[in-house]
Amino acid sequence: MELPWKKSRPAMIAAAAEDRRFSFFLCCLTTFTTVAFSFVSPQIIRYTIDSVIGSSPLQAPAFVLQLVDSLGGTAFLKQNIWICAVLTLGAALLSGLSNVVRRYTSIELGETIAWRLRNSLYGHIQKLPYDWHVSCHTGDIIQRCTSDVDTIRNFIQNHLSELMRTFCVFVLALIMMFSMDVFMSLVALILIPFILLFSVIFFKGVEKQFAKADAAEGVMQSCAQENYTGVRVVRAFGREAYEMDRFSERTRTYADIWSHIGKLLGVFWGAGDMMSGFQLAIIVSAGIYRSVKGDLTPGTFLAFYTYCNWMIWPVRQLGRILSEFSKTLVSAGRVRDVLQNESETDPPDALNPGIKGEISFNNVTFAYGKGEPVLKNISFTVKPGKTLAILGSTGSGKSTLVHLISRLYDVPDGSGSITIDGIDIRRISRSSLRRNIGLCLQEPFLFSKTIRENIASIKPEMDIGEIKSAAAVAHVDDTIEEFAEGYETVIGERGVTLSGGQKQRVAIARMLASNPPVMIFDDSLSAVDTETDAKIRSALRKRVKEAAVIIISHRISSLMQADEILVLKDGTVEEIGSHQELLARQGSYRRIFDIQSGNREDF
Numbered sequence: 001m002e003l004p005w006k007k008s009r010p011a012m013i014a015a016a017a018e019d020r021r022f023s024f025f026l027c028c029l030t031t032f033t034t035v036a037f038s039f040v041s042p043q044i045i046r047y048t049i050d051s052v053i054g055s056s057p058l059q060a061p062a063f064v065l066q067l068v069d070s071l072g073g074t075a076f077l078k079q080n081i082w083i084c085a086v087l088t089l090g091a092a093l094l095s096g097l098s099n100v101v102r103r104y105t106s107i108e109l110g111e112t113i114a115w116r117l118r119n120s121l122y123g124h125i126q127k128l129p130y131d132w133h134v135s136c137h138t139g140d141i142i143q144r145c146t147s148d149v150d151t152i153r154n155f156i157q158n159h160l161s162e163l164m165r166t167f168c169v170f171v172l173a174l175i176m177m178f179s180m181d182v183f184m185s186l187v188a189l190i191l192i193p194f195i196l197l198f199s200v201i202f203f204k205g206v207e208k209q210f211a212k213a214d215a216a217e218g219v220m221q222s223c224a225q226e227n228y229t230g231v232r233v234v235r236a237f238g239r240e241a242y243e244m245d246r247f248s249e250r251t252r253t254y255a256d257i258w259s260h261i262g263k264l265l266g267v268f269w270g271a272g273d274m275m276s277g278f279q280l281a282i283i284v285s286a287g288i289y290r291s292v293k294g295d296l297t298p299g300t301f302l303a304f305y306t307y308c309n310w311m312i313w314p315v316r317q318l319g320r321i322l323s324e325f326s327k328t329l330v331s332a333g334r335v336r337d338v339l340q341n342e343s344e345t346d347p348p349d350a351l352n353p354g355i356k357g358e359i360s361f362n363n364v365t366f367a368y369g370k371g372e373p374v375l376k377n378i379s380f381t382v383k384p385g386k387t388l389a390i391l392g393s394t395g396s397g398k399s400t401l402v403h404l405i406s407r408l409y410d411v412p413d414g415s416g417s418i419t420i421d422g423i424d425i426r427r428i429s430r431s432s433l434r435r436n437i438g439l440c441l442q443e444p445f446l447f448s449k450t451i452r453e454n455i456a457s458i459k460p461e462m463d464i465g466e467i468k469s470a471a472a473v474a475h476v477d478d479t480i481e482e483f484a485e486g487y488e489t490v491i492g493e494r495g496v497t498l499s500g501g502q503k504q505r506v507a508i509a510r511m512l513a514s515n516p517p518v519m520i521f522d523d524s525l526s527a528v529d530t531e532t533d534a535k536i537r538s539a540l541r542k543r544v545k546e547a548a549v550i551i552i553s554h555r556i557s558s559l560m561q562a563d564e565i566l567v568l569k570d571g572t573v574e575e576i577g578s579h580q581e582l583l584a585r586q587g588s589y590r591r592i593f594d595i596q597s598g599n600r601e602d603f
Ligand SMILES: Nc1ncnc2c1ncn2[C@@H]1O[C@H](COP(=O)(O)OP(=O)(O)OP(=O)(O)O)[C@@H](O)[C@H]1O
Pocket: 134, 368, 374, 392, 393, 394, 395, 396, 397, 398, 399, 400, 401, 442
């Protein structure tokens, strides 16, 4: 679902519950009825004390007088006092039932909104450009999809209906109180503005502390996450004590902030209790004074006291609800920040051609953002069935070059072009292009699933024969068979840990299984021993007869059989040619070859 992030934050949240308008209406209605029915009991008690037990004339709206008459008048009620008890019970029951519906609808609304927000966020993040993912902190994105959405959900489920309840209680209490006694109502309101102001100012102030606590929690979490991820480095360098101190420092900061918040909250609720007590004391004093004078009946006095008591609590809560509201706006803003990033979209006239795989770079120059060019005037062609190898020092731009082929980044207009079968790749839809280009990354990522599911992840319907044949080419089939559960072995956090070389080979098998017309191996065999590397390449040559293959490696032995070898230096093509041609040229390639084959010792 596309959320209208261009609108205001509340409008964006409301749009997530657009089809739940009836639930919202029901929630508002039942909030009102919950309060309204609960307000009936003090009135019944009032009439009972004053007119049924006492002898004051019944002062009530016309429909109540009619109802009492139809029941047989106050004389009848005097003899059947249980009717008053049943009426009180009935009002409490109706209020309770309304409250059940109110809670149910608000929870359903909150869950629906949270569900839609999470799905929209997740769906949008899937479509965001690769460079957005590279520039973002994983922890931060996860926090936006979880805690921030939870803050919004919590507000809808708990505070929004509480806010409506507060409003209903306040308005109904005022109506009831003013209808009973104007002077007492004014007395009951004396301290309300101060209690409200105190609550709002306090929660505004404490908001900063909550923000500090959130930030401290983030710091604490990333410290723990980094430590667990880098556990090997920590152990290898004996940094446990240092890491413990670092973590303990952060937990101390976090605990200190919460202790401070706890103290502030203690002062707030304590001071609030005192103010409320003072307010009630004023009401009681004024009530006694007027009762003694005979201006107030005991039943009205009791009803007054009850309403006044009920009115103070929501007023004290209001500050907290407003502070939750501003926290919710901040969270909604963080969600909106993600949604307003432009996703990768293909123009409607994007092509979906059948791809044979002839790749050409034509004078391509590329820079990350506004930085210096990482690739300069690169030109070469790889035909289907041919292999191009790329050799170059660290940081020379090899991975950048292959990322451009998958359109993880686009070559800007005017900086050359990359074509596949003669078509500029910027005109081809990204999904169609990426389906046809197998990219085996330098640091392969495997999902926490079974080996079979990992290899078949691009084509889940693939049969086990195809999976095994791909694994055999990647020379990982024997290793897999050795596991007790074979291809059903779960890898990653929930299962076995694969070595770096095993991971690389499973990743190669995954790519081979999908059999794309273009295959790119970005230093994909760096963690495999030279002998296995040679066996894999030989099996690859037999299997991959029609694909255009690009191999990046630092090992000359992995590259020398390629049809063409491109030597990249600081983003430019230094040399290009076959192994023999480059050896004869006596340039960089020759020098590296000599070093790696042990003919030179000057490295
Ligand atoms: N996302 C990025 N944003 C900015 N600069 C980048 C980004 N990725 C790579 N670079 C820079 O581009 C240059 C080339 O990086 P690249 O990863 O292409 O090198 P490489 O030849 O693959 O190196 P290696 O052999 O170590 O894998 C480096 O200077 C690197 O710092």
